[in-house]
Amino acid sequence: xxxxxxxxxxxxxxxxxxxxxxxxxxxxxxxxxxxxxxxxxxxxxxxxxxxxxxxxxxxxxxxxxxxxxxxxxxxxxxxxxxxxxxxxxxxxxxxxxxxxxxxxxxxxxxxxxxxxxxxxxxxxxxxxxxxxxxxxxxxxx
Amino acid sequence: xxxxxxxxxxxxxxxxxxxxxxxxxxxxxxxxxxxxxxxxxxxxxxxxxxxxxxxxxxxxxxxxxxxxxxxxxxxxxxxxxxxxxxxxxxxxxxxxxxxxxxxxxxxxxxxxxxxxxxxxxxxxxxxxxxxxxxxxxxxxxxxx
Numbered sequence: 157x158x159x160x161x162x163x164x165x166x167x168x169x170x171x172x173x174x175x176x177x178x179x180x181x182x183x184x185x186x187x188x189x190x191x192x193x194x195x196x197x198x199x200x201x202x203x204x205x206x207x208x209x210x211x212x213x214x215x216x217x218x219x220x221x222x223x224x225x226x227x228x229x230x231x232x233x234x235x236x237x238x239x240x241x242x243x244x245x246x247x248x249x250x251x252x253x254x255x256x257x258x259x260x261x262x263x264x265x266x267x268x269x270x271x272x273x274x275x276x277x278x279x280x281x282x283x284x285x286x287x288x289x290x291x292x293x294x295x296x297x
Numbered sequence: 298x299x300x301x302x303x304x305x306x307x308x309x310x311x312x313x314x315x316x317x318x319x320x321x322x323x324x325x326x327x328x329x330x331x332x333x334x335x336x337x338x339x340x341x342x343x344x345x346x347x348x349x350x351x352x353x354x355x356x357x358x359x360x361x362x363x364x365x366x367x368x369x370x371x372x373x374x375x376x377x378x379x380x381x382x383x384x385x386x387x388x389x390x391x392x393x394x395x396x397x398x399x400x401x402x403x404x405x406x407x408x409x410x411x412x413x414x415x416x417x418x419x420x421x422x423x424x425x426x427x428x429x430x431x432x433x434x435x436x437x438x439x440x441x
Contacts, residue, residue, distance in 0.1 A: 196389040208356065210420035213419070248338045274357070274358070276420060
């Protein structure tokens with residue numbers, strides 16, 4: 157009974173946690189712009205989070221799991237080389253970023269894997285064995 | 298007798314957008330063209346020798362990007378495809394842009410279009426558009 161209630165009350169998906177991190181790009185947060193942009197999807201065995209972080213080295217990204225909350229944070233430095241550079245268009249984001257998501261209960265946070273490719277951070281968050289769907293074969297004697 | 302006169306930029310509205318260096322070429326009617334998008338986001342900067350254009354294209358393969366120069370307009374277009382293995386998954390967040398993109402910019406006069414270089418690194422397209430020799434500033438030393 158308890159287990160059923162829990163499942164009804166807790167949404168299974170990863171919910172974004174609004175952080176009051178004063179260090180991140182406040183201006184953009186007020187403008188309602190989410191940065192980095194993410195896709196989160198689910199298959200039978202895991203959740204996948206993909207975040208667009210072009211031009212950011214993997215050493216500049218921190219991924220922390222704390223009390224069931226997954227946080228991605230880092231900084232994109234403006235890469236202007238010389239002082240006498242003139243700016244014509246500045247649209248790309250720069251500065252600090254931070255986004256946090258609550259992990260569903262049935263995830264195995266010990267085995268989260270992260271990789272960077274082509275400016276996209278991909279996190280694979282495996283489900284616990286219990287949460288994976290199982291098909292039971294009915295044997296006929 | 299010819300003389301050096303003070304140069305004034307043309308002020309007519311038609312010329313405004315042409316002389317605005319690397320202005321987005323919406324003024325030639327392209328904005329109505331299907332597929333004209335506000336992404337990728339770009340930075341355009343200039344130094345003494347060249348213009349630099351950076352476009353954020355995370356997750357786009359370089360083979361999916363085409364860069365074209367026609368009548369002084371630089372166009373970057375391509376397509377970001379959804380990965381096949383993702384198509385059957387259940388989505389919770391879907392914030393990333395997918396599909397066809399296109400952005401065009403008027404090149405300023407005095408750029409050397411033959412020597413434009415482009416490379417992709419970490420999901421960022423970097424283009425260097427060199428200025429023609431005559432468009433570069435020349436320092437003249439005052440002799441005693």
